[in-house]
Amino acid sequence: MSQNKRALVIVAHGSRREASNEEVRKFVESISGKLGKRFRKVEAAFLELAEPSIPNGIEKCIHTGAEEVIVLPYFLTAGRHVTQDIPAQVELMRTQNPNVVITIAEYLGADERVADLMASLV
Amino acid sequence: MSQNKRALVIVAHGSRREASNEEVRKFVESISGKLGKRFRKVEAAFLELAEPSIPNGIEKCIHTGAEEVIVLPYFLTAGRHVTQDIPAQVELMRTQNPNVVITIAEYLGADERVADLMASLV
Numbered sequence: 001m002s003q004n005k006r007a008l009v010i011v012a013h014g015s016r017r018e019a020s021n022e023e024v025r026k027f028v029e030s031i032s033g034k035l036g037k038r039f040r041k042v043e044a045a046f047l048e049l050a051e052p053s054i055p056n057g058i059e060k061c062i063h064t065g066a067e068e069v070i071v072l073p074y075f076l077t078a079g080r081h082v083t084q085d086i087p088a089q090v091e092l093m094r095t096q097n098p099n100v101v102i103t104i105a106e107y108l109g110a111d112e113r114v115a116d117l118m119a120s121l122v
Numbered sequence: 123m124s125q126n127k128r129a130l131v132i133v134a135h136g137s138r139r140e141a142s143n144e145e146v147r148k149f150v151e152s153i154s155g156k157l158g159k160r161f162r163k164v165e166a167a168f169l170e171l172a173e174p175s176i177p178n179g180i181e182k183c184i185h186t187g188a189e190e191v192i193v194l195p196y197f198l199t200a201g202r203h204v205t206q207d208i209p210a211q212v213e214l215m216r217t218q219n220p221n222v223v224i225t226i227a228e229y230l231g232a233d234e235r236v237a238d239l240m241a242s243l244v
Contacts, residue, residue: 008244015201023199027237034241070244074198076230077145079137105244108198113239114230115149119156122130122192122227 005068007041007061011054011086012074014046021050024074040066047081047089054089058102068101076109127190129163129183133176133208134196136168143172146196162188169203169211176211180224190223198231 010031012024025044032042041064045057052060054071061069071090075082087104094102108114132153134146147166154164163186167179174182176193183191193212197204209226216224230236 010240012199013201015199017201017205020199020201020205023231027231030237031241034237035244038244072240072244074240076196076198077134077137077142079135079139079142083139083142108236108240108243109145109149111239111243115152115156117233117235117239118132118149118194118196118230119153121230121233122157122160122194 004037004040005066006039007043007064007066007069008035008039009043009045009054009057009061009069009071010074011045011047011057011071012050013081014049016049018050021046024050027074039070040064045071047085054086055093058090058093058097062097062100066100068103070103070105072105073107075107076114078107078109082107126159126162127188128161129165129186129188129191130157130161131165131167131176131179131183131191131193132196133167133169133179133193134172135203136171138171140172143168146172149196161192162186167193169207176208177215180212180215180219184219184222188222190225192225192227194227195229197229198236200229200231204229 010028028044043057045054132150150166163183165179167176
């Protein structure tokens, strides 16, 4: 599959504090810039409390012609959100879009470099 | 103040999934190893759903003789937890321990290197 048929959805928790959701959207824009043309689209999505939802974020990508969507959880720990809630919403989208390959990448906190980053903060 | 009077409390959200809380405790142990003797104690604490709570984590540090406690939020976004809930619990501990300097460090997600890390994951 050519790389420009791939899209990326970065999923954050979502907050009642809209400034926090806006922070996530800006963060995702920044990542999009770093990734250049590796993805035809890079979208922010939220598990709850903010828009777009995960299904809506994936839909947006599919509407631009994406044939593969990678969902990347912007989460630090493998709590229920990462182990159950995100996979459930992704599974729903797989069922509705059988011609699109939708995968879930490892959540951010699984990367060992996060500990180095934390240690450097203090 | 000599450095070995300082303690660090790393605060995660806490999960109903105990494996996730255990992941945080192991993560904090790993950071403690990286920090060497810079802190007399490095504790994990949880905003909710797991033990120790933030007050209990701070108490543990004070009981070992810490005169300064740095609270580092292991959070990616500045939602209500970071802007309101953690400061409220820390303020309570300040009131109860007027001789201890308790400060809150920037949350992890405020660091620009997180975006580079995310970009490298896909």
